[in-house]
Amino acid sequence: MENNNKFKSFLKGLYRPFYKYILIIFLALISKEILVFMNKNIIKELINMTSGYNANFAKEDFVASVYVYVLMICGLLALKSLSTYIMHYARVVSLYKKQKEHVVKNIFMHLTKMDYDFFLNNHSGKISASVNQIDQGISSLNDSLAKSFINHILGIITINAFLYTINVNVFLITLMASLTLITIRVWYFKKYWMIHDIRAQQHDRDYRGILNDIITNMISVKVNNSNNDYMNLVIDAKNKNLKEVTKEYKTEIGYGFYFESMLNILFIALTSWYSLELFSKNIISVGDLILIITTIVELKYSIIYLAFGYLDITRNIVRLEDAYKLLYNDKVQVDKGIKEKLEIKNNSLEFRDVDFAYDNNKVFKKFNLRIGSGENLGIIGKSGSGKTTINNLIFRFYEPSKGEILIDNKNIAEYSRDSLYENITYVPQETILLHTSIIENIRIAKRTATDEEVFEAAKKASIHDFILTLPEDYNTYVGERGIKLSGGQRQRIVLARIFLRETKIIVFDEATSALDNNTEFIIQENIHKYFKDKTVICIAHRLSTLVDMDRIIVLDNGQIIDEGKPKDIIAKYDKTTRSELSILA
Ligand SMILES: Nc1ncnc2c1ncn2[C@@H]1O[C@H](COP(=O)(O)OP(=O)(O)OP(=O)(O)O)[C@@H](O)[C@H]1O
Ligand SMILES: [Mg+2]
Numbered sequence: 001m002e003n004n005n006k007f008k009s010f011l012k013g014l015y016r017p018f019y020k021y022i023l024i025i026f027l028a029l030i031s032k033e034i035l036v037f038m039n040k041n042i043i044k045e046l047i048n049m050t051s052g053y054n055a056n057f058a059k060e061d062f063v064a065s066v067y068v069y070v071l072m073i074c075g076l077l078a079l080k081s082l083s084t085y086i087m088h089y090a091r092v093v094s095l096y097k098k099q100k101e102h103v104v105k106n107i108f109m110h111l112t113k114m115d116y117d118f119f120l121n122n123h124s125g126k127i128s129a130s131v132n133q134i135d136q137g138i139s140s141l142n143d144s145l146a147k148s149f150i151n152h153i154l155g156i157i158t159i160n161a162f163l164y165t166i167n168v169n170v171f172l173i174t175l176m177a178s179l180t181l182i183t184i185r186v187w188y189f190k191k192y193w194m195i196h197d198i199r200a201q202q203h204d205r206d207y208r209g210i211l212n213d214i215i216t217n218m219i220s221v222k223v224n225n226s227n228n229d230y231m232n233l234v235i236d237a238k239n240k241n242l243k244e245v246t247k248e249y250k251t252e253i254g255y256g257f258y259f260e261s262m263l264n265i266l267f268i269a270l271t272s273w274y275s276l277e278l279f280s281k282n283i284i285s286v287g288d289l290i291l292i293i294t295t296i297v298e299l300k301y302s303i304i305y306l307a308f309g310y311l312d313i314t315r316n317i318v319r320l321e322d323a324y325k326l327l328y329n330d331k332v333q334v335d336k337g338i339k340e341k342l343e344i345k346n347n348s349l350e351f352r353d354v355d356f357a358y359d360n361n362k363v364f365k366k367f368n369l370r371i372g373s374g375e376n377l378g379i380i381g382k383s384g385s386g387k388t389t390i391n392n393l394i395f396r397f398y399e400p401s402k403g404e405i406l407i408d409n410k411n412i413a414e415y416s417r418d419s420l421y422e423n424i425t426y427v428p429q430e431t432i433l434l435h436t437s438i439i440e441n442i443r444i445a446k447r448t449a450t451d452e453e454v455f456e457a458a459k460k461a462s463i464h465d466f467i468l469t470l471p472e473d474y475n476t477y478v479g480e481r482g483i484k485l486s487g488g489q490r491q492r493i494v495l496a497r498i499f500l501r502e503t504k505i506i507v508f509d510e511a512t513s514a515l516d517n518n519t520e521f522i523i524q525e526n527i528h529k530y531f532k533d534k535t536v537i538c539i540a541h542r543l544s545t546l547v548d549m550d551r552i553i554v555l556d557n558g559q560i561i562d563e564g565k566p567k568d569i570i571a572k573y574d575k576t577t578r579s580e581l582s583i584l585a
Helices: 002-051 057-114 116-121 123-166 167-190 192-214 218-223 227-280 286-327 387-394 416-419 439-442 451-460 464-468 487-501 517-530 568-572 578-582
Strands: 349-360 359-373 378-380 402-407 423-427 505-509 535-541 551-556 559-564
Touching: 002 057, 002 123, 002 286, 002 402, 057 123, 057 286, 123 167, 123 192, 123 286, 167 192, 167 227, 192 218, 192 227, 218 227, 227 286, 359 387, 378 387, 378 568, 387 423, 387 505, 387 517, 387 535, 416 423, 416 487, 423 487, 439 451, 439 487, 439 535, 451 464, 451 487, 451 568, 551 578, 559 568
Parallel strands: 378 535, 378 551, 423 505, 505 535
Antiparallel strands: 349 359, 349 402, 551 559
16 A cells, blocks of 8 residues: 555656646647537537528528538637647657656666665666666556547547537436446456456566576577577567467457447447437437437447546556566665765774675674775685675675674765765776777766876776777777676776776775786786875785785685785785685685
């Protein structure tokens, strides 16, 4: 229930700034219906007049009167077109653009605040399919609201109002029939159809997620000779979707055939028979009779389209809610840090009694570590000992279950991630680039950087000369995830970002592991040269890269088992005995 309310307010939020356009659309639709109503009356009068024509009338007068009627009909039709034009313009030109921009901006901002876990646990394809589902869902919802639903509700009201002016009993029969037909259809579809539509959507999203994942990993799939296995996976996912879509269509066609046609035919026959009775008794005119019959046939279509409109709306709302549930899931933590400005004078960093586990995998228990302002700390330890997890906690990709992480004695959990990232940055263990040019890939670290600043950073990361050898140097595209570059080149591009940003605290997680010794040495020198006064954490496997650190800690199983000056630690752990090496394995 509470979730439902949250969804409603989310939906309202997507419409709130645009009430003006919605009002214009609504007024245009009402004007159109008023014109339809007037038009029907004129046609009715015209029929009455022409049916009463006989040789006693002066022909010129008669022709002149018909002209007047036809002119009035033309005038009304022109005005009706104008109303329709205004309605469509407000909907597809004004509202469409502005609202879409608003929707995409809202969702994107929300995504940037989501926890890291969310992105780890969901296929990227599934996430983007959900964003798309909301984006498309809103425009489809607008279409079905304006074109089908409101349009036809107003149409049905106009028809009923018109019939009321002719005869109250005919009006009552039509009203009852309209309400019955609408209610049965809506009930039937909610009960038998909707469930398949929801399932079809969910399977479609899973299918897109799997497809996206496989395309991203296509090379691995091919070299592992698993084309067929993965094709089956894709086909299975698609089939689940198709199965539901087929059930959906079967239900829809079945209903149209059995119920709708039968009920409508019955209703048209009944009303026509009753109107003829009225006409025989001279209660209604010939114009009334013709208009009743044509109008109830029109009504049949209005009811069908109204029901389709209703279904479309329900379907779109269900889709929107479904995507909303994935993107705005309560289990997914959205940044709880509310303080917006993390002011740092002293660059110290401290883990105080930190407990942390990934689900059931305990990594830290009462973990303590203090890094002084401007200290350069090296961390070594075997694979899985918790080195990257230290990084994940500093960057609040995950939150400790107990204890605190403090920067300049301020608990980082209280600050928004955005404010945290103003002060800290890192080079991840696995470097993935954006599918854009090299210059844009470096500039992501500082959007305002000039080209010269970017070149300078690239020089410090020892990648500038290589970039100049590329066909379009800095404007060369790196391919999806940076695939067109070597691991070491990608790593240096990410390092260039660090030199461009120069935050107060920097973490390098195996940041030079893919580089040859010589390049690694140059970059390490630059790190010491340019980040002397910064607080630096260097996670590494190769001890030689940590010689210039102020201190090195040795991590094992989430605990600091040793620490000291580089020369001591290196002397101790760089021995070639198997048992010692296992610490660094
Ligand atoms: N996102 C995650 N979800 C669940 N468990 C994780 C996750 N990330 C890491 N782990 C687990 O937590 C433990 C510590 O992992 P961590 O990545 O910190 O190791 P590491 O010291 O950086 O290792 P490496 O040297 O291989 O990079 C490991 O047992 C790992 O399997
Ligand atoms: Mg790691």
